[in-house]
Amino acid sequence: MKHRSEHDLVVLGSGIAGQTTATTATEAGLDVLLVEKQPALGGSSAMSGGWFAFSGTPEQTEEGIEDSEDLFRHDLLEGGGHLNDPDLVDTYLAHQHAAHRFLKDHGVRFREVAISSGMSAARGHNSEIKEVLATLHAAFAAAGGTTLTGTAAQRLLTDDGRVVGVLAEGPDGPVELYGRRGVVLATGGFSRGTEMLKVFAPEQLAAIPYGGRGNTGDGLRMAWRLGAGMADMSFVAATYGSHPETGEEFHELLTAYYMGAIVVNTAGRRFVDESIDYKALGRAVLDQPGGLGVQVFDSRVRAQSHRGIPLKDMDTLQELGHLHEADTLEELAGLAGVAPEGLVATIERYNAAVAGKAADEQGRTGLCNGVGELTPIDAPPYYAYPAKALMTTTYCGVTVTPDAQVTTVDGEPIGGLYAVGEVVGGFHGATYITGTSLGKGAVFGHMLGAALAGTDPQRENSGEQRQDSSEQEEVAA
Incomplete structure (x- = not known):
């Protein structure tokens, strides 16, 4: 006999998207059930680097970072090859500050603001993501939310075409x-x-498998059975920058190439403009012998290490034995399994291009997304980090309206079915900008949780909420 329970809202998945939705809705007064397939909470979010992408924040102002909503929008659309849904992009931008306030109001502290893949300004806000998830879940439980772990959703339940349960x-x-x-x-x-x-x-499939163990596409398949549309399915790509022995216990991803490193293959030759987004780099690296790209840099770049900050933590990588160090390029090449003659010649050509004596052989003009001044690699000791592409996230999925309601292949909303986070397609387009995955989960999750509870996500953090119960029921319907 099947066990049955009823709630105001059922949220499937406990990563940042599901947790933000559940916490927001519960704190607004709904009876919410949070369902997690795995024994532990957090999903892929708990394995991420903790970066959120926001523009126009106090953190940026404090550091004198010039950014704007218009520039953020430009980067999102350019990075997505203008194949992303502009309505979803605009919704993110319109609600990002409410989500940022929500996180800050729940004690989230952003440790660093940095530029990364696809950005024209530093807008990656780094958090201790496991603490963020734990804090939000504690708030959810304190507000009366219910959690089920080790529970795998199998099929959506409908009544007259409307989703009513699972x-x-x-x-x-x-x-x-x-x-x-x-x-x-x-x-x-x-x-x-x-x-x-x-x-x-x-x-x-040639990339290193990563991401939450439960990320096998369950939500996509369930929505697909109901005729849900799909978007961005052709843009799945792994992220470049993880050591071949990367494990699940530590988010090992280094982007020294955005700080001044170059990337070479085992022949010691560059094969790509290192300033492009790391999903595109992932595709390029998969085509190289052994699927390997070695990041090579000098002491100037090594000095930019920031212990404990994902993408920049060279100190920990060296302690793990994954980062090689040598006084000469020839010795470094031997340690990293790279052809010495090829590497030396490549560095000579690169330094000549940086000095303006020749054109860069890969057309590189900046450190990250065309931003940042290139520096020569000539200050020993030298360093090498062998890395592959890591299949962390797929960034594609069901089509949704700007208010997160899942739509059919014909664009018609499916009653009672909503989607937030990585299961959603259409937002990223052709590629991904650092921080927009966790950012998307928090922004749309907060917006949806508030809307389903009948509150205004732009005002709720100030304590102003709509109290009309009939209006709440209308929003929910």
Whole structure:
């Protein structure tokens, strides 16, 4: 006999998107059930580097960083090859400050603001993501939210075409979980879904598998059965910059190439403009022998290490034995398994280009996305970090309206079904900008949680909320 429970809202997935949705809605007065497939909470978010992309923040102002909503929008659309849905982009921009306030009001501290993949200004706000998730879940529980772990959603339940719940398999057998105001898919992508990768991106099977163990595409499949549309499925790509022995316990991803490093293959030759986004770099590296690209840099770049900050923590990488150091390029090449003659010749050509004596052989003009002044690699000791592409996230999925309602292949909303986070397609387009994954989860999750509870996400953090219960019911319907 199936166990049955009813709530105002059922949220599937406990990464930043699901957790933000659940916490926001619960604090606004809804009875919310948060369902997680794995025994532990957090999903892929808990394995991420903790970067959120926001513009116009106090943190940027304090550091004298010049940025704007217009520049952010330009970067999102340019990075996405203008293939992303502009309505979703505009919704993110319109609600980013509310999400930023929500996080700050819950004690989130951003440790650093930095420029990274796809940005024209420093807008990556770094957090201790596991602490963020734990804090939000504690607030969710304190507000009366209910959590089920080890419970895998299997099929969406409908009534006259409207999604009213989900059939799931729990530790004690099948359960039917009903949501009076609907079901929210926050189930992530399919970085661990071998079968789905075979269908949509078979070449990416050569990348190192990563991401949450539960990210096998369950939410996508359930929505697909109901006729949901899909977007960005052809843009799945791994992220470049992880050591071949990268493990799940530590977010090992180095982007020294955005600080002045070059990337070479085992022949010691460059093969790509290192300033492009790291998803595009991931595609390029997969085509190299062994799927390997070695980041090579000198003491100037090494000095920019920031311990504990993902993408920049060279100190920890060296302690792990993954970062090689040598006084000469020839010795470095031997340690990293790179042809010495090729590496020396490549560095000579690169330094000549930086000095303005020749054109750069890969057309590189800046450190990151065309921003930042190039520096020569000539200050020993020298360093090498062998790295591959890491399949962290798939950044594609169901089509949604700007208010996060899932739509069919014909663009019609599916009643009672919402989606936030990595399971959503259409926002990123052709590629991904650092921080917009966690950012998207927080922004749309906060917006949706507030809307389903009948509050205004732009005002709720100031304590101003709409109290009309009939209006709440209308929003929920």
